[in-house]
Amino acid sequence: MDALEAVGLSKTYARRGAPVRALDRVDLAIPKNALFAFLGRNGAGKTTFIKVAATLLLPTEGTVTLFGHDVVADPASVRPLMALVPQEGKLFFHLTPREHVYEYLRVRGVSKESATSRTDAILEAMGLLSHQNVIALRLSGGLQQRTLVAMVLATEAPFLFLDEPTLGMDPFARRQVWEVIRRAARRGSTVLLTTHYLDEAEQLSDELAVVEAGRILYRGTGEALKATVGREVRLQFSGGVRPEELEPFGRVFADRDRVVLLTARASVRELTELALSRGGEVTVGPVTLEEAFLDLVGRGIGEDES
Numbered sequence: 433m434d435a436l437e438a439v440g441l442s443k444t445y446a447r448r449g450a451p452v453r454a455l456d457r458v459d460l461a462i463p464k465n466a467l468f469a470f471l472g473r474n475g476a477g478k479t480t481f482i483k484v485a486a487t488l489l490l491p492t493e494g495t496v497t498l499f500g501h502d503v504v505a506d507p508a509s510v511r512p513l514m515a516l517v518p519q520e521g522k523l524f525f526h527l528t529p530r531e532h533v534y535e536y537l538r539v540r541g542v543s544k545e546s547a548t549s550r551t552d553a554i555l556e557a558m559g560l561l562s563h564q565n566v567i568a569l570r571l572s573g574g575l576q577q578r579t580l581v582a583m584v585l586a587t588e589a590p591f592l593f594l595d596e597p598t599l600g601m602d603p604f605a606r607r608q609v610w611e612v613i614r615r616a617a618r619r620g621s622t623v624l625l626t627t628h629y630l631d632e633a634e635q636l637s638d639e640l641a642v643v644e645a646g647r648i649l650y651r652g653t654g655e656a657l658k659a660t661v662g663r664e665v666r667l668q669f670s671g672g673v674r675p676e677e678l679e680p681f682g683r684v685f686a687d688r689d690r691v692v693l694l695t696a697r698a699s700v701r702e703l704t705e706l707a708l709s710r711g712g713e714v715t716v717g718p719v720t721l722e723e724a725f726l727d728l729v730g731r732g733i734g735e736d737e738s
């Protein structure tokens with residue numbers, strides 16, 4: 433049995449005038465103990481999927497089960513098995529990180545002893561000890577977000593929904609959170625997270641799905657997604673070449689002061705020498721998930737869109 437199974441899942445928001453089809457017949461199975469990431473641009477449907485799967489929103493069509501329990505028919509069986517970091521969740525202004533974590537565990541039925549030791553452990557792991565007794569009102573945004581993640585990870589629930597868990601965190605804090613999430617997976621939890629940081633998806637997930645316009649455009653490993661680009665090397669130019677000149681050689685992504693080309697190994701020497709001879713700079717490396725994502729989503733959902 434999979435940890436999560438969605439079959440023909442659709443959600444249409446009845447917005448006056450123009451209904452929004454946020455999920456469009458999604459089929460998705462997430463195996464037990466997976467660390468699974470959703471990627472997709474703003475409005476793709478990631479949060480909607482999570483809300484439905486986490487019993488917060490009713491689907492229009494289709495079913496979702498969590499460990500075999502139907503989330504619509506039997507939410508009471510589902511809720512103890514899961515915990516959720518909502519996108520842009522909010523804390524109680526007058527409670528401290530320690531109180532948030534401890535009280536949340538108590539509400540979920542954890543004994544006092546166990547709640548105390550788990551609270552100590554998670555506050556330490558998330559770098560929150562020095563702020564543990566500061567009321568949320570006085571915490572920075574990143575520390576508030578860390579507190580939300582700490583509450584949810586402390587539950588040790590079998591299924592963890594993390595909707596943009598590292599939003600607004602500094603690079604040190606993000607790495608700390610990755611480690612805590614990895615530890616939860618090693619302990620046996622299944623994790624579904626969303627992120628707009630492609631490096632985070634790469635570091636953290638063992639599988640991912642790219643969501644676009646309410647559908648799953650891709651599902652597999654990050655490595656396999658990079659291979660879909662069909663190019664071997666990533667060249668990044670700063671100066672020396674114009675994007676138009678590179679177009680015959682592969683996929684070009686042009687930003688304000690850099691041009692990225694995904695191309696074949698055979699073109700590297702020629703293009704590097706060209707750019708250097710004109711006084712430009714070149715970096716050579718592997719294709720990244722970021723360009724693979726831009727390439728895939730840029731191609732859109734294709735001809736079968738009606």
Ligand SMILES: Nc1ncnc2c1ncn2[C@@H]1O[C@H](COP(=O)(O)OP(=O)(O)OP(=O)(O)O)[C@@H](O)[C@H]1O
Binds near residue numbers: 477480
């Ligand atoms: N409560 C709502 N009422 C009406 N439309 C909604 C509602 N919530 C979301 N939508 C619409 O549904 C679509 C999917 O939104 P959703 O929040 O699931 O996207 P997302 O992939 O999580 O995006 P983001 O990366 O910005 O968080 C969007 O078009 C959005 O405008």
Ligand SMILES: [Mg+2]
Binds near residue numbers: 478519
């Ligand atoms: Mg969202």
